[in-house]
Amino acid sequence: MIAEPENLIIVPRRHFGRIVGAAVVCLALAAIVRAFAVGQIEWNYVAEFLTVQAILTGLVNTIVMAILAMLLGITLGVVFAVMRLSANPVLSKTAIGYIWFFRAVPALLQLLLWFNLALVFPTIGIPGLFSFKTVDVMTPFVAALLGLGIQQGAFTAEVVRAGLLSVDNGQYEAAQTLGMTRLKLLRRIIMPQAMRVIVPPIGNEFIGMVKLTSLASVIQFAEILHSAQNIYYANSRVIELLIVAAIWYIVVVTVLSLIQGRIEAYYARGVAAPAQR
Amino acid sequence: MTETLPQATFPKVRTIDADHLAGAPLVLAQKVEKHFGHLKVLKGIDLAIPKGEVLCIIGPSGSGKSTFLRCINQLERIDGGALWVSGERVGYHRDGNRLYELDDAAIARQRRSIGMVFQRFNLFPHLTALQNIIEGPVQVLSEPVAEATARALALLERVGLADKRDAYPSQLSGGQQQRVAIARSLAMRPELLLFDEPTSALDPELVSEVLKVMRDLAETGMTMICVTHELGFAREVGHRVAFMDQGQIVELGDPRSVLVDPREARTRAFINAVRH
Numbered sequence: 278m279i280a281e282p283e284n285l286i287i288v289p290r291r292h293f294g295r296i297v298g299a300a301v302v303c304l305a306l307a308a309i310v311r312a313f314a315v316g317q318i319e320w321n322y323v324a325e326f327l328t329v330q331a332i333l334t335g336l337v338n339t340i341v342m343a344i345l346a347m348l349l350g351i352t353l354g355v356v357f358a359v360m361r362l363s364a365n366p367v368l369s370k371t372a373i374g375y376i377w378f379f380r381a382v383p384a385l386l387q388l389l390l391w392f393n394l395a396l397v398f399p400t401i402g403i404p405g406l407f408s409f410k411t412v413d414v415m416t417p418f419v420a421a422l423l424g425l426g427i428q429q430g431a432f433t434a435e436v437v438r439a440g441l442l443s444v445d446n447g448q449y450e451a452a453q454t455l456g457m458t459r460l461k462l463l464r465r466i467i468m469p470q471a472m473r474v475i476v477p478p479i480g481n482e483f484i485g486m487v488k489l490t491s492l493a494s495v496i497q498f499a500e501i502l503h504s505a506q507n508i509y510y511a512n513s514r515v516i517e518l519l520i521v522a523a524i525w526y527i528v529v530v531t532v533l534s535l536i537q538g539r540i541e542a543y544y545a546r547g548v549a550a551p552a553q554r
Numbered sequence: 555m556t557e558t559l560p561q562a563t564f565p566k567v568r569t570i571d572a573d574h575l576a577g578a579p580l581v582l583a584q585k586v587e588k589h590f591g592h593l594k595v596l597k598g599i600d601l602a603i604p605k606g607e608v609l610c611i612i613g614p615s616g617s618g619k620s621t622f623l624r625c626i627n628q629l630e631r632i633d634g635g636a637l638w639v640s641g642e643r644v645g646y647h648r649d650g651n652r653l654y655e656l657d658d659a660a661i662a663r664q665r666r667s668i669g670m671v672f673q674r675f676n677l678f679p680h681l682t683a684l685q686n687i688i689e690g691p692v693q694v695l696s697e698p699v700a701e702a703t704a705r706a707l708a709l710l711e712r713v714g715l716a717d718k719r720d721a722y723p724s725q726l727s728g729g730q731q732q733r734v735a736i737a738r739s740l741a742m743r744p745e746l747l748l749f750d751e752p753t754s755a756l757d758p759e760l761v762s763e764v765l766k767v768m769r770d771l772a773e774t775g776m777t778m779i780c781v782t783h784e785l786g787f788a789r790e791v792g793h794r795v796a797f798m799d800q801g802q803i804v805e806l807g808d809p810r811s812v813l814v815d816p817r818e819a820r821t822r823a824f825i826n827a828v829r830h
């Protein structure tokens with residue numbers, strides 16, 4: 278038996294490794310900050326261009342494009358995930374083909390394909406009813422939206438499918454037993470549970486999408502990077518304007534991460550600790 | 555188009571009044587067969603269950619008890635024979651000599667009047683106890699939320715969980731979850747309740763609270779088919795007991811005769827094995 282210790286002093290363990298590690302990291306950070314401070318960057322230009330009209334318009338275009346492309350991607354993703362799990366072989370094979378093709382072809386290449394669609398189909402429409410010149414329809418905005426949204430749909434379909442498969446089979450049976458039809462069962466019972474698995478990766482992909490919209494600058498869509506480039510073609514402040522764009526990307530992604538945390542907490546209700554209602 | 559049901563005769567059972575026996579059976583199974591690939595799981599089940607009867611099904615693991623229940627509410631499709639619930643042919647619509655397979659919506663409609671209670675409860679984890687109970691009435695029966703809520707609260711009261719209305723399933727014990735699941739089934743005002751080993755996943759001390767709810771239900775005249783290993787419950791509450799083995803009903807009758815003094819050697823062997 279061990280006697281009860283009296284008046285003994287506890288000496289905390291020393292973490293020498295941590296102290297050394299922290300010192301090294303701080304030194305490295307200081308060096309980087311110094312390099313940028315003394316480097317040939319005119320920080321007053323960065324401040325000045327951060328809020329000019331062209332940049333703000335580009336920022337809005339970036340956000341709008343990211344949201345619309347993501348909405349298109351999620352819609353297509355849900356539709357193709359449900360198709361892929363369907364018992365109908367035509368539907369499931371079609372979904373597999375879509376996912377295979379649009380995941381394989383690089384996003385930048387898809388944007389260029391959509392933008393240059395007029396080379397293949399000079400006009401689009403339903404013969405005899407209406408038709409448009411493809412160059413009029415396929416604006417940079419439409420081409421970017423289709424290119425980004427459709428390839429996003431292929432990735433999202435796999436995420437949604439994993440989410441649907443993560444829901445216990447007993448949930449399908451309990452909902453069927455209540456007399457729910459397939460669509461209602463998916464919407465009311467399965468999807469809300471699948472969301473717990475789906476939301477974290479979708480949040481990630483949304484953040485990826487914000488940055489992916491920068492690809493649309495190559496097809497002249499006026500998102501923020503394109504706006505920054507237009508300005509530095511005129512005034513040659515290349516690095517300053519790239520930093521302006523980078524700052525805005527960081528701001529948007531930070532805000533999105535915060536929102537993502539909220540959404541995850543909502544769908545984890547009933548599973549994790551009781552959410553405050 | 556309702557078809558005339560084949561005549562069914564029932565053995566004499568306790569405490570079911572003659573009116574019920576005279577009418578058409580609520581559930582009628584004729585030569586029901588089910589295969590999974592080459593495995594024959596149900597080999598011609600014949601059974602007639604009058605309204606208000608509590609039928610307990612016992613039998614060894616793999617004998618097809620769950621499969622039979624699942625055929626009744628079309629979680630499985632039968633491969634032979636025929637099933638009727640409330641005089642309607644399960645899964646088909648008959649017109650003259652033809653049987654038309656029902657579509658998704660019609661199958662869903664047939665399932666509404668049949669409740670099922672599962673071994674692993676299968677409550678919806680993203681909904682509270684109250685929300686679990688009103689989900690069916692509101693979404694499927696289009697009942698107003700206020701009305702469904704009032705009924706749900708009464709049902710929670712009835713299963714002894716009035717104070718748990720806002721608890722999520724993960725915050726409830728197994729016995730409490732199963733009682734919510736029973737309330738969820740009852741909220742659909744079913745004509746028939748199927749229980750598939752409702753107490754098998756419960757800790758021993760929680761079994762009795764669920765059995766009590768089931769016993770109360772039986773007293774209200776609910777038609778129930780209970781697959782169970784609780785022989786005491788089968789004997790006290792069941793009007794009849796069926797012993798299933800290898801996809802067949804080997805013995806069917808009065809609980810006392812089946813459980814205490816079985817005719818068949820297989821039944822006797824099973825009961826002795828469960829007792830010890």
Ligand SMILES: Nc1ncnc2c1ncn2[C@@H]1O[C@H](COP(=O)(O)OP(=O)(O)OP(=O)(O)O)[C@@H](O)[C@H]1O
Pocket residue numbers: 590593595613614615616617618619620621622
């Ligand atoms: N979906 C399925 N696919 C293939 N075989 C199945 C399937 N469902 C059940 N079976 C088989 O059918 C047989 C009967 O299963 P069932 O679940 O009806 O038995 P049970 O009497 O309920 O047994 P237990 O007491 O273990 O629950 C078993 O051999 C089982 O392996």
Ligand SMILES: [Mg+2]
Pocket residue numbers: 619620621750751
């Ligand atoms: Mg079973």
